[in-house]
Amino acid sequence: MAETLQFELVSPEKLLVSEPAEMVTVPGSEGDFGALPRHSPMIATLRPGIIDIYEGGNIRNRIFVAGGFAEVNEERCTVLAEEAVPVSELKAEDAAARLKAAEEALQAAETDQARAQAKRAHDVAVAMQAALSGGQPAAH
Secondary structure (H helix, E strand, C coil), rough: CCCCCEEEEEECCCEEEEEECEEEEEEECCCEEECCCCCCEEEECCCCCCEEEECCCEEEEEEEEEEEEEEEEEEEEEEEECCEEEEECCHHHHHHHHHHHHHHHHHHHHHHHHHHHHHHHHHHHHHHHHCCCCCCCCCC
């Protein structure tokens, strides 16, 4: 049996995943990274994208995250996600509605803070649509 690390995914509502994994790929703000057993300690910010959980050399589970933070060490990868949804539960109509709302908010934004919030919502909606089509948006 392959060596594993403990993977935990926590959202504001609850602990979503706590299980061993051979590898976890995470959408870091500076690019995707893979967390493996005996990984060097690091903390990273996340961009909207997909976390892939591997077992037996194959992807066992895919989870969309809207952003957050990851802490990795030799034995564990912990993700604190702003929002997390299994890719299998994403719906195209929800992503389209979020994108429309974000575009409307961008047009209506009158302050830098409002524009930044609307841009963030837009980035999440675009990443959600990319997850539905089987891909990941490019890192910014």
